[in-house]
Amino acid sequence: MRRLLAPLALSLTTALGVVAVQGQAKPVPVAPTGPPRLIVAISVDQFSGDLYAQYRPTYRYGLARLGQGAVFPAGFQSHAATETCPGHSTLLTGTRPARNGIIANTWFEPDGPRKTKPIYCAEDERDPASSPRNPVVSAFHLKVPTLGEYMKAANPASRNVAVSAKDRAVMMMGGHQIDAGYWWKGAGFVTLNGRQLSPAAVRVNANVTTLLGKGAKPFVLPANCTAANRPIPVGKGFAGNGAFALPPNKPDLFRTSPRMDAATVDLATALVDEMNLGKGAAPDVLSVSLSATDYIGHATGTEGSEMCIQMAQLDWQIGRLLDHLDKKGIDYMVVLSSDHGGLDMPERLDQQAYPRAARVDTSLSPEVLSKAAGVKSGVVLLDGPLVVADGGDYYVNRAVPADQRKRVVDALLTIVRANPQVAAAYSSEELAKTPLPAGSPQDWTIKERARASFDPARSGDVVILLERGITPIPEPMPGAYIATHGSVWDYDRRVPMLFWRRGMRSFEQPHPVETVDIAPTLVAILGLRVPDGAFDGRCLDLDGGEGNTCGS
Numbered sequence: 268m269r270r271l272l273a274p275l276a277l278s279l280t281t282a283l284g285v286v287a288v289q290g291q292a293k294p295v296p297v298a299p300t301g302p303p304r305l306i307v308a309i310s311v312d313q314f315s316g317d318l319y320a321q322y323r324p325t326y327r328y329g330l331a332r333l334g335q336g337a338v339f340p341a342g343f344q345s346h347a348a349t350e351t352c353p354g355h356s357t358l359l360t361g362t363r364p365a366r367n368g369i370i371a372n373t374w375f376e377p378d379g380p381r382k383t384k385p386i387y388c389a390e391d392e393r394d395p396a397s398s399p400r401n402p403v404v405s406a407f408h409l410k411v412p413t414l415g416e417y418m419k420a421a422n423p424a425s426r427n428v429a430v431s432a433k434d435r436a437v438m439m440m441g442g443h444q445i446d447a448g449y450w451w452k453g454a455g456f457v458t459l460n461g462r463q464l465s466p467a468a469v470r471v472n473a474n475v476t477t478l479l480g481k482g483a484k485p486f487v488l489p490a491n492c493t494a495a496n497r498p499i500p501v502g503k504g505f506a507g508n509g510a511f512a513l514p515p516n517k518p519d520l521f522r523t524s525p526r527m528d529a530a531t532v533d534l535a536t537a538l539v540d541e542m543n544l545g546k547g548a549a550p551d552v553l554s555v556s557l558s559a560t561d562y563i564g565h566a567t568g569t570e571g572s573e574m575c576i577q578m579a580q581l582d583w584q585i586g587r588l589l590d591h592l593d594k595k596g597i598d599y600m601v602v603l604s605s606d607h608g609g610l611d612m613p614e615r616l617d618q619q620a621y622p623r624a625a626r627v628d629t630s631l632s633p634e635v636l637s638k639a640a641g642v643k644s645g646v647v648l649l650d651g652p653l654v655v656a657d658g659g660d661y662y663v664n665r666a667v668p669a670d671q672r673k674r675v676v677d678a679l680l681t682i683v684r685a686n687p688q689v690a691a692a693y694s695s696e697e698l699a700k701t702p703l704p705a706g707s708p709q710d711w712t713i714k715e716r717a718r719a720s721f722d723p724a725r726s727g728d729v730v731i732l733l734e735r736g737i738t739p740i741p742e743p744m745p746g747a748y749i750a751t752h753g754s755v756w757d758y759d760r761r762v763p764m765l766f767w768r769r770g771m772r773s774f775e776q777p778h779p780v781e782t783v784d785i786a787p788t789l790v791a792i793l794g795l796r797v798p799d800g801a802f803d804g805r806c807l808d809l810d811g812g813e814g815n816t817c818g819s
């Protein structure tokens with residue numbers, strides 16, 4: 268038998284020998300030691316834990332690689348106001364909105380100079396040229412430092428770089444001391460007031476301009492998207508079977524497509540080259556917030572062909588970013604998470620076994636509630652609205668005498684607490700008296716979730732929280748705005764948290780953690796000193812074995 272097998276074994280050895288030689292030609296990846304030279308903080312806007320779970324088996328490239336690191340599928344944006352600005356504010360500060368001040372994308376400060384006009388989270392309204400629609404972009408409202416600022420405090424040679432389609436993502440991840448910060452405006456990337464676009468940004472913008480001029484074909488539908496590819500009537504149109512055809516000169520359609528993420532990754536990699544990130548005298552941080560998933564979720568919902576195509580493209584774009592860093596030979600560590608989750612549009616939820624989903628009733632519009640609170644309280648205001656609101660925060664006009672304001676608050680609470688679409692409503696007094704929550708974020712009460720979003724100077728006199736499955740978009744606009752997030756429910760709070768570094772031990776920890784744990788985790792890995800009590804989160808031990816990346 269042995270003799271008979273010998274020639275066969277020999278030929279196999281020869282064949283395998285070729286493979287082995289090819290294998291030896293590749294450098295064997297060595298697990299790096301010491302702090303990484305570059306932190307790559309990726310935020311995928313509106314990347315819910317649900318989307319990650321649904322598409323995880325389909326990932327083949329960047330997201331597949333990150334799924335081989337330390338995987339926390341239940342990361343929590345633990346606060347109630349699950350919007351983009353608060354969500355990004357938690358990612359690299361280690362603090363919740365109750366401490367960092369970013370309670371919403373937009374709020375009111377009725378005692379301040381803007382009175383009944385809104386304030387945008389990433390503007391500096393001290394500049395008279397600034398307005399929420401055309402803000403002087405700034406991290407003025409962020410009350411705490413970011414990871415990049417802690418790194419720069421430890422060694423001024425550290426560079427803090429942030430790119431996104433959204434200015435607020437750049438400012439909340441980058442913070443007050445940004446070496447390079449770029450976001451999308453109109454039909455190209457722009458930067459901070461008084462700064463020039465770098466040659467890398469000029470080059471990326473030129474490529475985008477060429478693409479916008481030519482337009483582009485729709486994306487090819489991946490095989491796994493066939494079932495989702497179905498038009499669903501919504502508002503005055505349909506959603507669910509789009510593939511992102513791009514007619515010439517349509518920058519808004521470009522933005523609401525996977526091409527926005529591709530351009531953001533183009534800019535991130537160009538900045539890596541231009542600034543030699545990860546090769547300097549101290550570790551650098553590159554924050555990349557990819558906004559297309561959010562724009563697509565809002566425009567088309569989360570369960571159609573559009574999101575299915577986006578999930579494949581997102582995987583590809585993240586892979587492209589990581590491959591670029593590999594080619595440069597940079598020792599980098601990645602954290603990927605999200606600013607909030609999301610909910611599909613009620614029209615498709617209704618078809619797909621969730622008939623309790625609905626659009627918010629017009630009786631809960633700020634205008635209707637303002638009038639109703641006036642009637643019920645007997646408080647009359649001749650000049651200006653009695654109540655102004657953004658999201659769940661409702662503010663009584665300060666033209667109302669202080670002794671009458673409580674009557675308006677009580678009337679508003681009575682009205683909305685009787686509404687079946689309202690899960691809970693609290694006065695600012697009630698929230699101020701509530702202790703800051705602790706323990707597992709999935710078990711927090713609604714009031715505790717609201718407390719984590721509460722800032723006495725910025726939150727509403729009344730905070731209104733909608734029932735599960737209620738979408739606060741009364742009139743859907745297909746292609747722009749049909750589905751959203753922002754609720755206290757876990758479909759909006761739960762996001763993946765993935766950490767990856769070459770050679771690290773892979774493990775999965777399904778128990779809930781918080782996005783405010785990211786900064787303390789990275790601070791420990793970088794060996795930075797921060798003041799005691801600087802974080803709301805805790806360090807996560809990413810060793811996965813007997814070692815401990817949090818120190819003793």
Ligand SMILES: [Zn+2]
Binds near residue numbers: 352
């Ligand atoms: Zn967002």
